[in-house]
Amino acid sequence: MGPHPSSMTAELERLFVHLRFPSISTDSTHADDVRANAEWLKGQFEGIGLATELHETPKHPIVIARNEYEEGRRTVLIYGHYDVQPVDPIELWDSPPFEPELRDGKIWCRGSADNKGQHFVHLLGAEKTIQEEGGLPLNVIFLIEGEEEIGSPNLVPFLEKHKGDLACDIIAVSDTGMVAPGVPTLGYGLRGITCLEVKIKGPSGDLHSGVYGGAVANPASAAARLVASLHHDDGKIAVEGFYDAVIPLEEWEREMWSKVPGAADDDFLKTTGASAPFGEPGYSMAELLWARPTVEVNGIGSGYQGEGSKTVLPAEAMFKLSCRLVPGQDPDIVQQQVISHLENHCPPGVSIEIEKGHSGKAYHNDPHSKFGKAGQAALEKSFGRAPVLIREGGSIPIIQDMKEILGSDSLMLGLALPDCQIHAPNENFSVENFEKGIEMSRALLRELAK
Secondary structure (H helix, E strand, O other), X not given: OOOOHHHOOHHHHHHXXXXXXXXXXXXXXXXXXXXXXXXXXXXXXHHOOOEEEEEOOOOOOEEEEEOOOOOOOOEEEEEEEOOEOOXXXXXXXXXXXXXXXXXXXXXXXXXXXXXXXXXXHHHHHHHHHHHHHOOOOOEEEEEEEOXXXXXXXXXXXXXXXXXXXXXXXXXXXXXXXOOEOOEOEEXXXXXXXXXXXXXXXXXXXXXXXXXXXXXXXXXXXXHHHXXXXXXXXXXXXXXXXXXXXXXXXXXXXHHHHOOOOOOOHHHHHHHHOOOOOOOOOOOOHHHHHHHOOOOEEEEEEEOXXXXXXXXXXXXXXXXXXXXXXXXXXXXXXXXXXXXXXXXHHOOOOOEEEEEEEEEEOOEEOOOOOHHHHHHHHHHHHHHOOOOXXXXXXXXXXXXXXXXXHHOOOEEEOOOEOOOOOOOOOOOEEEHHHHHHHHHHHHHHHHHHHO
């Protein structure tokens, strides 16, 4: 079932072309698709009259587009990414992942919310402003990269090399979410991250669990005990020093978050399908998700996984951890605290090997600054109600990198709804948010220019 012709607009047609590129950055077989998408995007920016360059990196190109710089005006850098997540498991998609469809007021396609629909509204907002006013009211730089889904490995060197050209007063990013339909949301914080992979080794090979079980340490049991040791029974993290540097929530935040639509414990439980909240005691789910740190097991495995029983004592076990961090915490220090905890709690009879994964700092700014107020005004003008101010549970490490390299804060003007299924099958983006996003982008350019 294709969309009803009258529901398609010229803007949606162009977004659909953008969405049809299978620009999966992690998969080298899609490298040509990623490049073709970047070339197409370059053409879109050139078509609205912006000076556009494709910058090569060791992997995927970065698209930079800008209007003519005028002294004495403010400069905004608009950040986004044109690469997308892989589509597996393909059989769970209701329509082909790279053939966009309109159904139920939503655009269904990989990349629709994360991040093609969200950055394309800014291109269209700039285009409409240029058409109606003959130009943009401030200096605008677009930076759309092709490696966000693989951790932006080449963006930091690019920012450092070009920081003079990319100097700006404020950064605008639409790569986050709205708390509920119709509720505009300004994000002013993100959790940081640090990851670890752990291997537990015991005997030199799998052993017969009858002949040797009970006399030789079992790596699967050791891994389970180690994972369990990371938390107290009430959900508080048991790693020594883990909370020492955490900056506590402010009262206005707790007050505001208690009233955010769609952010009550029951709402989160409904979205997740979980039966009850569980985490550090004394906090609502919103507070736990947006402002408290975590240690999570992302994967765990050992021994026989097939049908029926196979009586082995496995030779090794593994688990993967990620910690989400909040303002005050240093990823390197937290990583070391967790490593020390695991080494100190490792049971006898097995050895432990720990590999450090990627890290990124938490990000936080003042939503009541002049730029924060401009962002709020743009959201209110386009959605018709005052926005809620939240921090986000996820991590976009590049936002903190941009702060450190360019010295500029970011306004997070997210347009993705809680059920948009980013990174999962049936990713979708609300048509209403696409259209209001274009208005929001236009209002933002006006507000920031004031």
